Amino acid sequence: xxxxxxxxxxxxxxxxxxxxxxxxxxxxxxxxxxxxxxxxxxxxxxxxxxxxxxxxxxxxxxxxxxxxxxxxxxxxxxxxxxxxxxxxxxxxxxxxxxxxxxxxxxxxxxxxxxxxxxxxxxxxxxxxxxxxxxxxxxxxxxxxxxxxxxxxxxxxxxxxxxxxxxxxxxxxxxxxxxxxxxxxxxxxxxxxxxxxxxxxxxxxxxxxxxxxxxxxxxxxxxxxxxxxxxxxxxxxxxxx
Amino acid sequence: xxxxxxxxxxxxxxxxxxxxxxxxxxxxxxxxxxxxxxxxxxxxxxxxxxxxxxxxxxxxxxxxxxxxxxxxxxxxxxxxxxxxxxxxxxxxxxxxxxxxxxxxxxxxxxxxxxxxxxxxxxxxxxxxxxxxxxxxxxxxxxxxxxxxxxxxxxxxxxxxxxxxxxxxxxxxxxxxxxxxxxxxxxxxxxxxxxxxxxxxxxxxxxxxxxxxxxxxxxxxxxxxxxxxxxxxxxxxxxxx
DNA sequence: CGTATTATTGACTCCATTCAAAGATAGTGG
DNA sequence: CCACTATCTTTGAATGGAGTCAATAATACG
Numbered sequence: 001x002x003x004x005x006x007x008x009x010x011x012x013x014x015x016x017x018x019x020x021x022x023x024x025x026x027x028x029x030x031x032x033x034x035x036x037x038x039x040x041x042x043x044x045x046x047x048x049x050x051x052x053x054x055x056x057x058x059x060x061x062x063x064x065x066x067x068x069x070x071x072x073x074x075x076x077x078x079x080x081x082x083x084x085x086x087x088x089x090x091x092x093x094x095x096x097x098x099x100x101x102x103x104x105x106x107x108x109x110x111x112x113x114x115x116x117x118x119x120x121x122x123x124x125x126x127x128x129x130x131x132x133x134x135x136x137x138x139x140x141x142x143x144x145x146x147x148x149x150x151x152x153x154x155x156x157x158x159x160x161x162x163x164x165x166x167x168x169x170x171x172x173x174x175x176x177x178x179x180x181x182x183x184x185x186x187x188x189x190x191x192x193x194x195x196x197x198x199x200x201x202x203x204x205x206x207x208x209x210x211x212x213x214x215x216x217x218x219x220x221x222x223x224x225x226x227x228x229x230x231x232x233x234x235x236x237x238x239x240x
Numbered sequence: 241x242x243x244x245x246x247x248x249x250x251x252x253x254x255x256x257x258x259x260x261x262x263x264x265x266x267x268x269x270x271x272x273x274x275x276x277x278x279x280x281x282x283x284x285x286x287x288x289x290x291x292x293x294x295x296x297x298x299x300x301x302x303x304x305x306x307x308x309x310x311x312x313x314x315x316x317x318x319x320x321x322x323x324x325x326x327x328x329x330x331x332x333x334x335x336x337x338x339x340x341x342x343x344x345x346x347x348x349x350x351x352x353x354x355x356x357x358x359x360x361x362x363x364x365x366x367x368x369x370x371x372x373x374x375x376x377x378x379x380x381x382x383x384x385x386x387x388x389x390x391x392x393x394x395x396x397x398x399x400x401x402x403x404x405x406x407x408x409x410x411x412x413x414x415x416x417x418x419x420x421x422x423x424x425x426x427x428x429x430x431x432x433x434x435x436x437x438x439x440x441x442x443x444x445x446x447x448x449x450x451x452x453x454x455x456x457x458x459x460x461x462x463x464x465x466x467x468x469x470x471x472x473x474x475x476x477x478x479x480x
Numbered sequence: 481c482g483t484a485t486t487a488t489t490g491a492c493t494c495c496a497t498t499c500a501a502a503g504a505t506a507g508t509g510g
Numbered sequence: 511c512c513a514c515t516a517t518c519t520t521t522g523a524a525t526g527g528a529g530t531c532a533a534t535a536a537t538a539c540g
Contacts, residue, residue: 187517187518187519188518188519188520189518189519199518199519200519200520200521202519203519203520203521204520204521207520207521219518219519
């Protein structure tokens with residue numbers, strides 16, 4: 001029975017996220033080497049955490065299925081959601097600096113994830129230059145993601161929310177999901193904590209988009225009816 | 241003459257930033273290897289750029305002396321100052337993801353800087369595991385720096401500015417400068433672009449701190465008179 | 481010395497927050 | 511299955527912090 005499961009076990013070589021996740025830039029041989037040390041098939045329930053702020057850095061993590069949130073606590077109980085994580089996204093680079101994570105990764109639904117343990121990290125980087133370079137690229141991607149969040153922080157509430165919806169739509173599309181029809185992984189409260197506004201403002205803005213026939217909202221279920229108008233909200237406004 | 245200059249040339253081995261910059265976690269031998277490939281002694285005038293948004297990724301850069309700003313343009317002429325850079329700080333990791341820089345690094349005064357060229361990057365990472373790990377740590381530090389900026393983005397103008405001044409003070413102190421007496425490297429306009437507020441608000445807040453006897457302001461010259469009260473502004477407010 | 485840049489200050493406006501209440505939905509246990 | 515509770519969401523009214531607009535002042539620079 002154990003054997004049977006192992007035979008069917010997903011590893012990097014037969015993972016469908018190979019165009020998004022760590023293997024994306026790697027050759028077949030490199031992926032084989034990677035597969036040996038990556039731990040797969042960890043499953044968490046909603047609300048459980050992959051790691052918590054302050055934990056010792058133990059691995060670079062890739063979301064395999066489901067969604068998660070990256071949360072940080074600024075010492076005074078003030079929570080901020082740094083990012084929403086979708087399948088194929090790598091997290092944990094923040095933990096390398098001082099060898100402990102500076103934010104918590106919490107499941108927003110049932111998730112599965114894979115890990116590249118720190119115990120094999122250096123070894124793998126030395127052995128396979130391609131993986132080393134790819135890890136740097138993912139770390140760099142993380143930096144770019146946060147940079148764009150910093151830039152968005154002085155957008156208006158309307159611009160922020162439009163950007164959030166389009167960004168989510170684009171990322172879902174890249175993973176083979178519908179770009180125009182999806183469930184929000186966050187509550188209004190959490191969207192507020194992510195975008196820097198109150199939950200009331202989130203609610204009002206969603207309603208406003210609906211009144212403008214850009215989206216249809218039913219609680220967490222969103223249908224995007226007019227992608228372009230939504231994009232124009234944050235593209236037009238600052239131009240000329 | 242050329243020989244003479246070379247003999248006195250600063251390299252990582254005899255740099256006084258060895259406790260902050262890339263060499264900070266390295267052994268003597270590792271620093272020797274690093275010194276061979278690091279290009280030093282580049283000098284720029286105020287307003288000139290180390291690299292510009294969109295340029296091909298060519299190196300990881302360390303500020304050697306002076307200060308610089310990291311600026312990004314969100315496509316619609318909207319500028320945001322992502323960070324102020326002091327000696328010993330590494331930049332350029334943002335360029336690794338897509339092989340071009342996503343922000344510009346611009347001198348705020350006469351600066352000098354050093355470069356680890358991409359042509360030697362992989363080779364060095366393979367040859368010296370310690371340098372590879374240290375580069376990841378610096379990339380991770382960059383992530384943590386931006387994370388904390390994201391968190392600060394929903395602070396009030398007063399909290400943001402207090403945090404900015406204390407952060408600058410701490411970083412100057414770590415580099416051997418006075419913690420309580422320094423020149424702001426940015427104009428009011430630039431501070432606004434960095435912190436997400438208008439220049440008028442920056443001006444008003446500085447005045448307000450001065451009226452509360454926390455600082456003395458004379459244009460760009462700042463004296464911090466009461467570090468603790470300034471810290472309490474962003475520590476107290478969200479507590480209990 | 482004159483011009484450009486940078487900084488200060490005031491008055492008014494507005495976007496988003498706060499406070500408050502009610503409505504909707506999901507989950508639980510009797 | 512329904513009542514009950516907790517959680518989440520919507521909506522309204524009032525408030526306030528920071529932006530905008532505008533004018534003046536101070537400083538740097540050629």
